[in-house]
Amino acid sequence: MSRPHSGTALSAVDDPAPGCSTLKDCLHCSVRHLAVCSALSPDEVQALERVTISQPLPLGATLARAGEPRQHVYTLTSGALRLVRTLADGRRQISSFVLPGDYLGLTGSDHHRYDIEAIADSRVCRVALSQMKDLRARYPHLERKLLQRACQELDAAADAALALGRLQPAEKLADFLLRLAAREAPLGGNALRVTLPMGRGDIADHLGLTMETVSRTFTKLRQSGLIALPHLNTVEILDQDGLRELSADEGWA
């Protein structure tokens, strides 16, 4: 995704942003911002840091609800979130899971379009919309990075649509696991050992299945020798090529 940034720019920070409990928080915060908007200039980094507030978000907490007016954009620095849309009768669709480094705020609406909920103890970086607007006007480079990120998310959304519309349960799950592995790998994780921050029900609501079908499909993949399940929330990918073949791949990413 984004190549690591030389840490030197961070030394320019001289005072913690308001709301940051410690300077260390701010630094951590900034590093994650860099993961999103790679190759920013020191100038841009400083400007971002000045308006950024780090905010903890315990497991189960709700950062925003669908329909509320948007006030901030966020970057996840640790933990995991889910973006949930719920129908009147309770049916849920999880648009996506948010992992550290992900940016939250690419929408055309001035209201939240889904609930944002923490599925693990998390920490987000918060920037007020108005300040973000100023920054974007001042640093065209930042805008370009956001556009780039938006385009990548559009590609991912098209992939998800293909999976939702045309893949069978086993194919959906294989596809899901491979994507998750690919996303966790650059965060320092092992590509062959995937940690699932979400429960079976959440996976089901993401893939358009029921929890039971997800569970059964996990069992089937395990019995086929494609994966192992050392713990409930840990998947070991035993046969990456097999999974890829099963997922119908969608190759040329």
Add this chain to the structure above:
Amino acid sequence: MSRPHSGTALSAVDDPAPGCSTLKDCLHCSVRHLAVCSALSPDEVQALERVTISQPLPLGATLARAGEPRQHVYTLTSGALRLVRTLADGRRQISSFVLPGDYLGLTGSDHHRYDIEAIADSRVCRVALSQMKDLRARYPHLERKLLQRACQELDAAADAALALGRLQPAEKLADFLLRLAAREAPLGGNALRVTLPMGRGDIADHLGLTMETVSRTFTKLRQSGLIALPHLNTVEILDQDGLRELSADEGWA
């Protein structure tokens, strides 16, 4: 969506862009560009026109295939396209239908991610990637408009995911018809009379159903008095509120 632009800027054009058969083509072309990137300055409009080439695309023609390197971005000026992803075994997913005014080129990949096919006699405006890059660098305003458009498409993609994953056939079709009506309305169409440029099979591959189910569902909606089908490709919306209720709405857009 985008408010109409005063036509005066167009008078600044003094020579047709290379490849345009007539000046009228260029003007038409530009008008559509304006529909996409509303409120551009006369300067920006001229710059866009200079690098734009109008290109006809007969029904059934393929503009690009998945995997090919991307060379241009496009704007559809007339007709209709479909964006198709096909699996090895023939299963298809139509990511979206492209209607006049739509922009084609918001992707993070330098290769096409789907086949682009004309489902009606069409005409596109073409701009070389390199020239588009120059334009974007020179006019930050253009970049901002593209980002805005990308965010809107992300919202639409999330809606589509909810529909694909959690709605039943009748709900999917109701949702689809309402969205199509909303898209055709600003193009001068009647919101209560929707023209379907695509066949039943295409609708099926867009909604994750089979052609048979789509057909049966059309019949059901007609028998329920929600719609009428004067011709195969014309839908009359008789009970907009009923359709909206059926589609589970997803309200707050």
Add this chain to the structure above:
DNA sequence: CGATCTATTGAAGGGGATCAAAGCGAGTGG
């Protein structure tokens, strides 16, 4: 160790897919 939540496994039912055939409509040629 028991309580509670989540995941897994089992049995039964339904809804959409699949296979197959009949309509319908536009275009063609006699």
Add this chain to the structure above:
DNA sequence: CCACTCGCTTTGATCCCCTTCAATAGATCG
């Protein structure tokens, strides 16, 4: 002008997979 043909759509009958409902197993925590 009509008959014919070809493609697409509609309708029908059957089947299978996923859902639903229900019960068991497992994990986490007090």
